[in-house]
Amino acid sequence: MTLFEGPIWLIGCGNMAGAMLEGWLRAGADPRSFTAVRPSGKPVADGVRVLTALPEDEVPALVLLGVKPQKLDEVAPSLAPALAAETILVSILAGVELGALRARFPAPATIVKAMPNLPVALGKGVIELLSDSTDTAARDRVERLMAALGHVEWFEDEAGFNIASGLTGAAPAFLFRFLDALAGAATELGLAPDQAARLAARMAEGAAALAAGSDATPSELARRVASPGGTTEAGLKVLDSGEGLKPLMLRTLDASRRREAELAAVARRG
Numbered sequence: 001m002t003l004f005e006g007p008i009w010l011i012g013c014g015n016m017a018g019a020m021l022e023g024w025l026r027a028g029a030d031p032r033s034f035t036a037v038r039p040s041g042k043p044v045a046d047g048v049r050v051l052t053a054l055p056e057d058e059v060p061a062l063v064l065l066g067v068k069p070q071k072l073d074e075v076a077p078s079l080a081p082a083l084a085a086e087t088i089l090v091s092i093l094a095g096v097e098l099g100a101l102r103a104r105f106p107a108p109a110t111i112v113k114a115m116p117n118l119p120v121a122l123g124k125g126v127i128e129l130l131s132d133s134t135d136t137a138a139r140d141r142v143e144r145l146m147a148a149l150g151h152v153e154w155f156e157d158e159a160g161f162n163i164a165s166g167l168t169g170a171a172p173a174f175l176f177r178f179l180d181a182l183a184g185a186a187t188e189l190g191l192a193p194d195q196a197a198r199l200a201a202r203m204a205e206g207a208a209a210l211a212a213g214s215d216a217t218p219s220e221l222a223r224r225v226a227s228p229g230g231t232t233e234a235g236l237k238v239l240d241s242g243e244g245l246k247p248l249m250l251r252t253l254d255a256s257r258r259r260e261a262e263l264a265a266v267a268r269r270g
């Protein structure tokens with residue numbers, strides 16, 4: 001069965017939309033069902049049509065809005081008239097609310113906000129979805145398409161969606177920083193940098209798989225690693241002391257959420 005009956009237009013095909021395309025192609029989607037619209041006109045993948053302007057030969061079944069939030073008003077005026085009522089519009093623009101999208105795109109009956117993350121390229125992403133559409137068939141089609149990229153969860157409101165956006169959309173970068181810091185510390189203590197980076201990434205891969213597949217909480221898993229009086233316990237004491245990791249994560253996610261609110265306010269004003 002096909003993943004999604006196209007045509008699918010990718011408006012902007014940079015890091016994130018490009019990773020989604022990679023994930024869909026990896027899942028067996030037909031490259032000929034995609035058109036990437038990008039100013040550079042550079043190829044994106046074998047069989048995928050690339051244009052520098054909107055196609056004029058078809059009505060899209062789904063449009064993925066993949067530009068930066070600041071570019072919304074650059075693309076909306078020409079894109080809006082190209083969409084039909086049955087076109088599903090999916091936006092991955094951080095912060096830009098459903099209302100702001102609806103104000104610019106009156107035609108599509110179904111508009112979906114999606115927050116993916118980079119591991120979608122491997123089919124191991126997390127994708128949050130939010131929509132006010134009552135068209136359950138359209139919602140199901142979007143869910144099926146996104147499920148090819150990883151774990152999908154629907155949200156009921158912008159507030160919850162925004163918190164989750166920091167947790168899964170932005171947090172791969174936070175995790176990469178953590179790995180950098182961990183490997184950097186091992187390097188300072190004497191390990192070769194490439195070996196430290198490789199070991200840190202492999203450790204994270206296994207530990208994350210364990211956490212995702214286990215009924216035990218991360219706290220319980222940490223307890224299973226930390227032998228009483230052992231080496232892990234000594235390290236955890238540092239991580240948990242004073243202004244440790246927890247308040248730092250709270251400030252980190254809160255900063256992301258506040259930036260999301262700023263981007264939302266800009267898009268609301270139009």
Ligand SMILES: NC(=O)C1=CN([C@@H]2O[C@H](COP(=O)(O)OP(=O)(O)OC[C@H]3O[C@@H](n4cnc5c(N)ncnc54)[C@H](O)[C@@H]3O)[C@@H](O)[C@H]2O)C=CC1
Pocket residue numbers: 011012013014015016017037038039040066067068069071074075092093094115116117118169170
């Ligand atoms: N990078 C990430 O991990 C995530 C990004 N997002 C969202 O994805 C969107 C894109 O972010 P990135 O891919 O990181 O940025 P990016 O800069 O890599 O990609 C944006 C692309 O849009 C293109 N573009 C600019 N003006 C255009 C126009 N008028 N028409 C068509 N294409 C145009 C650029 O050439 C670029 O390739 C943002 O709205 C961001 O909030 C959401 C979740 C995660």
Ligand SMILES: O=C(O)[C@@H]1CCC=N1
Pocket residue numbers: 094165169170
């Ligand atoms: O940094 C950003 O704004 C986007 C949204 C989540 C990840 N990247």
